[in-house]
Amino acid sequence: MDRGRLxxxxxxEWQIDPSGPMRVPAVIFADExxxxxxxxxxxxxxxxxxxxxxxxxxxxxxxxxxxxYGFPIGGVAAFDPEEGGIVCAGGVGFDISCGVxxxxxxxxxxxxxxxxxxxxxxxxxxxxxxxxxxxKLSLGPGxxxxxxxxGARWAVARxxxxxxxxxxxxxxxxxxxxxxxxxxxxxxxxQHQEMGTLxxxxxxxxxxxxxxLADPDSAACFGLRQGAxxxxxxxxxxxxxxxxxTDYQREMAIAMPQLGISVPDLDLACAPIRSELGARYLxxxxxxxxxxxxxxxxxxxxxxxxxxxxxxxxxxxxxxDVSHNTCKQETHRVGGRERNLFVHRKGATRAFGPGHAExxxxxxxxxxxVFIGGSMGTRSAIMAGMGDGAEHAFASACHxxxxxxxxxxxxxxxxxxxxxxxLAAAGIIVRSRSSRGVAxxxxxxxxxxxxxxxxxxxxxLARKVAMLAPVVCIKG
Amino acid sequence: xxxxxxxxxxxGADIGIRGTGTTRAAAFEQAAVALAAxxxxxxxxxxxxxxxxxxxxxxxxxxxxxxxxxxxxxxxVRRMLFSRFEVSLQDHxxxxxxxxxxxxxxxxxxxxxxxxxxxxxxxxxxMRDGNWIAECIVxx
Numbered sequence: 001m002d003r004g005r006l007x008x009x010x011x012x013e014w015q016i017d018p019s020g021p022m023r024v025p026a027v028i029f030a031d032e033x034x035x036x037x038x039x040x041x042x043x044x045x046x047x048x049x050x051x052x053x054x055x056x057x058x059x060x061x062x063x064x065x066x067x068x069y070g071f072p073i074g075g076v077a078a079f080d081p082e083e084g085g086i087v088c089a090g091g092v093g094f095d096i097s098c099g100v101x102x103x104x105x106x107x108x109x110x111x112x113x114x115x116x117x118x119x120x121x122x123x124x125x126x127x128x129x130x131x132x133x134x135x136k137l138s139l140g141p142g143x144x145x146x147x148x149x150x151g152a153r154w155a156v157a158r159x160x161x162x163x164x165x166x167x168x169x170x171x172x173x174x175x176x177x178x179x180x181x182x183x184x185x186x187x188x189x190x191q192h193q194e195m196g197t198l199x200x201x202x203x204x205x206x207x208x209x210x211x212x213l214a215d216p217d218s219a220a221c222f223g224l225r226q227g228a229x230x231x232x233x234x235x236x237x238x239x240x241x242x243x244x245x246t247d248y249q250r251e252m253a254i255a256m257p258q259l260g261i262s263v264p265d266l267d268l269a270c271a272p273i274r275s276e277l278g279a280r281y282l283x284x285x286x287x288x289x290x291x292x293x294x295x296x297x298x299x300x301x302x303x304x305x306x307x308x309x310x311x312x313x314x315x316x317x318x319x320x321d322v323s324h325n326t327c328k329q330e331t332h333r334v335g336g337r338e339r340n341l342f343v344h345r346k347g348a349t350r351a352f353g354p355g356h357a358e359x360x361x362x363x364x365x366x367x368x369x370v371f372i373g374g375s376m377g378t379r380s381a382i383m384a385g386m387g388d389g390a391e392h393a394f395a396s397a398c399h400x401x402x403x404x405x406x407x408x409x410x411x412x413x414x415x416x417x418x419x420x421x422x423l424a425a426a427g428i429i430v431r432s433r434s435s436r437g438v439a440x441x442x443x444x445x446x447x448x449x450x451x452x453x454x455x456x457x458x459x460x461l462a463r464k465v466a467m468l469a470p471v472v473c474i475k476g
Numbered sequence: 477x478x479x480x481x482x483x484x485x486x487x488g489a490d491i492g493i494r495g496t497g498t499t500r501a502a503a504f505e506q507a508a509v510a511l512a513a514x515x516x517x518x519x520x521x522x523x524x525x526x527x528x529x530x531x532x533x534x535x536x537x538x539x540x541x542x543x544x545x546x547x548x549x550x551x552x553v554r555r556m557l558f559s560r561f562e563v564s565l566q567d568h569x570x571x572x573x574x575x576x577x578x579x580x581x582x583x584x585x586x587x588x589x590x591x592x593x594x595x596x597x598x599x600x601x602x603m604r605d606g607n608w609i610a611e612c613i614v615x616x
Contacts, residue, residue: 039488067488069596069613094591094615131515131586132555132579190552200589201616239552242591242615246545253595254534266595406486407588407616436587476589 001038012063012459016043021051021264028061029393029459034451037404041067042074048264049077053272054085056341057334060393062348063455064372064402064447068093070267073347076396078332080341081273086261087281088270089252091344092327094245096285097292098203098236099323100371100399101169102382103300103316105307107229109209112471115310116429119207120472122306124431127205127299128197129476135196137298144188145180147195148240151290152321155297161318165297167360169321170350173297175290179283183240184247187284190239191291196298200476202400202441203235204373205303208380208468218384218465221366222319230468231307231316232380233299234373236325237292244288248281273342282342285327296321320360320369324349324399332394343394351385351397351462370462372453373400376430376473377423377443381453383462397462401446410445411436419443423473432475441475482509487613491588492597493544495610500600501563503608504540504570508547508561511614512576515551516584521559523575532569536600539568540610544593547574548614555579557586588616 006014006028014035016026026046030038042065049071050059056078065074070090079085112119128135139147147154152166152173166173198205210228213219224230237244252269255277256262261270271278304316327344334341343350352359352368359368367385374380383397405413416435419442423430432438457464480497491514495506512518529546533539543563550556558576579586592615599611 041488069490069594069615073489090594094594130581131551131589132581132584134555186549190549192553193555200586242552243549246592249592249595250538250541253538266598269595403489406488407491408484408486433581434585434587436585440587 001035001040001043005043012455016047018050022047024050024055024058026050026059028065029455029461030063031451031455034063034455038065039067042072045072046075048268049075051264052077052086052088052268052270053261054079054083056080056339060396062393062396062398062461063452064398064400066402068346070265071346074398074402075346076344076348076393078341078343078394079273080339085273085342086270087273087278087327087342088268088344089245089248089281090267090269091346092285093325093346094242095236095325096241096245096288097323098325099292099296099321100232100234100373101296101300101321102319102371103231103303104223104319105229105231105314105316107311107314108227109229111311112207112229116472119310120429120431122309123205123303123472123474126306127302127474129474130433131200133197134193137195138193139195144191147294148180148183148287148290149178150174151293152297155294160298160301165300165318168318169293170323173293175286177283178287178290179280180287182280182284183244183287187240187243187247190243194238195295196302197238198235198299198476199238200437203476205299205474206232206470207472208232209471210466211469212467214464214466218366221363222369222382222465224382224466231303232371233296233303235295235299237288238295240291241288244284248284251277282327289323289326292323293321322349322369322371345396347399348396349399351395353385353391353395354387370397372398372449374449375401375441375443375446376470377426377428378446378449380468381449381464382466382468383453383456384465385462386460392459392461398452398456401449401452403445404447405445407440410440410442413444414439414442428470429472430475438475480506482506482513484510484514490613490615492611492613496607498607500608501565503610504543504563504565505561507540507544507610507612511544511547511590512558514614515588515590516557516586518559520584521557522577523560524577525556527554527574529572529574530570535568537598539570540600540612541593541595541598543570544612544614548590548592550574557584591615
């Protein structure tokens with residue numbers, strides 16, 4: 001990134017001062033190496049976000065930020081409805097409520113190693129992955145609406161988990177305020193056979209080993225110990241969320257002139273929070289959050305069944321479930337007063353600090369778990385919300401390593417078969433139907449996750465707790 | 477069907493698709509071919525079944541957005557892959573046929589799942605040489 005427009009605020013914080021249509025500054029969290037490697041488009045896109053009506057404080061880009069559409073991926077912005085604030089479908093993203101949940105198996109690497117190949121094959125056989133896969137559950141109209149209102153709670157009521165699971169998810173596993181009538185028939189049809197499916201692209205189910213404890217006390221509170229095996233599931237609201245984003249993106253783009261809004265990029269199409277269209281999108285988006293929560297809950301059930309076959313005593317307790325493509329109504333202190341804001345996080349994880357009232361009681365001493373996903377051969381990280389009383393970027397942290405190479409470039413560098421073989425030689429079992437998909441998702445196509453995690457830690461967005469190394473990776 | 481060219485171009489995390497042709501309809505057809513090729517090798521997709529698609533929009537750019545999203549929708553709900561398209565346009569109304577077959581994950585090995593067409597760099601233009609270009613970034 002060209003540093004010409006940037007003013008350095010601290011070793012890990014850079015500001016673009018307001019100019020032209022920008023209403024607030026744009027702030028990028030990154031160290032020198034990350035900022036130099038970051039695409040100039042991130043600066044352009046986060047500056048565009050800073051020009052949106054009703055934006056508060058600043059538009060933020062996190063250390064894993066990369067070029068998206070409208071908002072950069074790794075972007076955070078909050079809007080005040082009292083000041084004409086907007087809601088932006090492109091500020092949430094297509095895969096609404098895409099997120100990660102991590103399960104604690106209670107097993108050690110030595111337990112897994114003898115059955116690793118069979119476990120990988122069984123997970124790959126039981127969890128539907130990739131384009132064209134079907135969930136084992138197809139929902140009729142009444143059940144679809146119940147799922148969209150009930151989220152993970154709906155799934156648990158139908159036998160796909162326990163009440164303890166609900167206590168370990170944001171908002172107890174169900175987003176309030178879902179409007180099923182605001183979800184189009186096309187969106188519901190698209191979801192008809194996709195419950196309990198992982199999807200494609202960067203989505204995965206990974207068996208991981210805890211290989212580093214950066215903060216042993218916090219790790220102990222999270223139930224993590226050196227050498228322990230966990231399972232992380234990364235997926236979202238599937239076709240339903242994609243269709244809701246498509247429907248409302250179009251409707252907002254057409255409605256903006258009548259709503260008196262102009263934006264520098266049509267992917268920032270938006271509507272006032274206090275408008276019929278804005279309220280309808282929020283209701284549909286919350287239904288998609290519930291779909292994602294139910295989807296991850298069903299995949300959790302499938303995963304437990306597979307592990308139960310190999311390890312009858314393994315329980316696979318849920319550590320936590322966090323989404324990283326959302327808009328949530330939250331209270332934050334800005335300008336010396338508490339304000340009711342609509343916080344957009346696109347490729348960004350909420351990161352509440354210790355003591356926050358919305359955290360499960362057992363996690364309050366430590367803060368919210370933040371999951372930073374790696375890519376097949378690379379490590380993942382577990383971090384925790386900061387406890388210094390001064391929240392940054394509306395209590396948000398990054399969500400992954402972030403791509404450093406386009407899919408095109410990745411295909412020129414790697415062949416899928418070679419990637420799978422190289423990883424197998426390193427002890428990592430990858431299962432995927434698509435050799436090309438594996439090449440596009442090759443570990444080298446992503447930024448150095450260690451640098452991203454360190455930048456987030458040093459910028460005090462979240463603190464490092466543990467690092468995880470992949471053992472088995474199921475890719476869509 | 478008319479002559480044209482389907483290509484892809486790099487975009488950060490997603491995929492850029494470009495269709496060119498001697499007419500606006502040909503550019504739309506080729507944009508859809510580029511979309512289909514981003515998912516799987518077209519040579520392995522037989523034209524066994526045909527699906528009719530129709531859409532309308534206020535302008536050319538939104539029509540391209542709607543067209544590509546309609547193809548994505550049909551792929552998703554019918555669990556099909558397409559390899560060939562025929563488009564006819566009247567102002568900003570589109571009628572099309574798409575040929576393809578049901579997805580066989582083992583045989584087609586689809587690489588990505590298109591989530592939706594975006595409005596970033598959405599372009600429908602007639603170039604100086606008279607040919608048309610239709611471009612879009614697709615979120616995958």
